[in-house]
Amino acid sequence: MSLRLALTTLAVAVWAVATPAAAQDNFQTTVRNAILFDVGTQSVLFEKAADELQAPASLAKLMTMAVIFEELRQGRLRLDQEVVISEDAWRRGGAPSRTSSMYAAVNSRVKVQDLMRGVVIQSGNDASIALAEAVSGTEANFIPVMNSRARALGLTRSVFRNSTGLPDPEQRSTAREIARLADHIIRAHPEHYGLYGEREFTWGGIRQQNRNPLLGTYPGADGLKTGYIEEAGFNLAGSAVQNGQRLIVVVMGARSLQERSNEARKLLDWGFRSFELRDLFQENEMIGDVAVFGGSQGTVPVTAGKPVRLLLPRGQSDRVTAQIVYRGPVRAPVRQGAEVGMLRVLRGSQVALEVPVFAAADVGTGTLSQRALQGAWELATGWIRTGTARP
Structure with missing residues (x-):
């Protein structure tokens, strides 16, 4: 049996913007390269030429x-x-x-x-x-x-x-x-x-x-580091915590000490002011099911094991969708706690967040007849999964 990248699309009852793209359009910085990152949700809130080598x-x-x-x-x-x-x-x-x-x-x-x-x-x-x-x-x-x-x-x-x-x-x-x-x-x-x-x-x-x-x-503010050489300009990696939220800001290529300081502050101010935290899934909540091949049952429930939260721009709303992405069906036996895939949260086609998901129960190896039936089902329906798979 060939393994395919399978997707399970979830119905997520959350109205919110899962990515800061729209909010980012309303903010600008004068430095050459910048990024603003939320540690708690591992989300990028703002970026400007953040992948340019400097x-x-x-x-x-x-x-x-x-x-x-x-x-x-x-x-x-x-x-x-x-x-x-x-x-x-x-x-x-x-x-x-x-x-x-x-x-x-x-x-x-x-x-x-x-x-x-x-x-x-x-x-x-x-x-x-x-x-x-x-x-x-x-x-x-x-x-x-x-x-x-x-x-x-x-x-x-x-x-x-x-x-x-x-x-x-x-x-x-x-x-x-x-x-x-x-x-x-x-x-x-x-x-x-x-x-x-x-x-x-x-x-x-x-x-x-x-x-x-x-x-x-x-x-x-409690860190981190500054840097300057003529080629680089004025650089800063900083971090601050407010109301339990930690942001990391990086600015590179500022033209002066003042610009470096001012733009880092502006980014942090904007990040702390413009976003709010929303819960998507609770700790150990069953997120969905992953198909199992050769098991005593055909699926296994999965959980992220921890709360899944998103930072959402204040005052804006849109539908969030989520998918469980995995190489599957997953082969039995499956042990509870084993990582079996990834929860991908999207707004439209843009990925906002990815977190691993884990089996929430054991699935033992099935009987010979169960495995034969599942094999036949795989042959009959595999083309459907192939049709919905994404590279």
């Missing part, structure tokens, strides 16, 4: 820290571990470099937890290189680790060539992938994310302020 500048340090956080989680690095500041880290990223620096002294020993603050708060290039060396021996050896981790996180287009974000013609990322990276850091590493909200850090008697213009000035 120089990330110091936003590349988000990838550096994503690797460091994972090394800490795996026990390959310790917060109290001391790292020697090499001449290379000092010369290319420290005081002699005349770039953003922690100002760690050459050959000094600095704990990992202090280097992390040097990267996150001070945007220290010396701290970034020193952490790369702590993981891989040299910064050059750290680069494949960055790119491998990026691919594992779903950053398919980003290319990292150093740990600092300093100019390199091959180092590129997109607003969408920077937002995805920020989302990962926030959700996967809450024990370290608080660093991004710290306002200042002093090392070697030199006190430096966090460069994020949202901290302390925008309600609920």
Whole structure:
């Protein structure tokens, strides 16, 4: 039996706009690239040229820290571990470099937890290189680790060539992938994310302020990172929480510090003001059924296992539709909790949200006669499923 991509269209009793396309038409930004992302629903609320590859500048340090956080989680690095500041880290990223620096002294020993603050708060290039060396021996050896981790996180287009974000013609990322990276850091590493909200850090008697213009000035702002090189312009990945809702904003290619700050604020204001959260399916609610081949029964009920919610533009309404998309029929036996497909929520033909669905019950292997009957049914009706399938 060949497996086909099957669709089950659900009747969803919700009147609402499931995608911000119409609302987005009423909002504009002056920056070259931007995206606004809701963490709770994993929804994009606004985007402008969000898939264009651009120089990330110091936003590349988000990838550096994503690797460091994972090394800490795996026990390959310790917060109290001391790292020697090499001449290379000092010369290319420290005081002699005349770039953003922690100002760690050459050959000094600095704990990992202090280097992390040097990267996150001070945007220290010396701290970034020193952490790369702590993981891989040299910064050059750290680069494949960055790119491998990026691919594992779903950053398919980003290319990292150093740990600092300093100019390199091959180092590129997109607003969408920077937002995805920020989302990962926030959700996967809450024990370290608080660093991004710290306002200042002093090392070697030199006190430096966090460069994020949202901290302390925008309600609920608690991260993440700024960046600037001449090629990139002024970049920012920021996040804020209001009334339990967390948004991530990424702006790239701003022409000034002021434009970067103003446009990030405008996007956040618009996102918090213009959308409301609606429930589509409750936690563990039976969403529909998926066909089963060779089982003791012909279908299995499915659930998302968690509430399915959408952010909807205020004051607008339209019909939402949903489909269960799966490779099927699913072969028996099926175990409760097994992922069997995807819930796809649409407005018209545009996909607004996709979440995995799971079997809500066990389905054992059917008797010989049941399997024979199902096989005959598959041969007789398979063309119908093929006709409704979508690639």
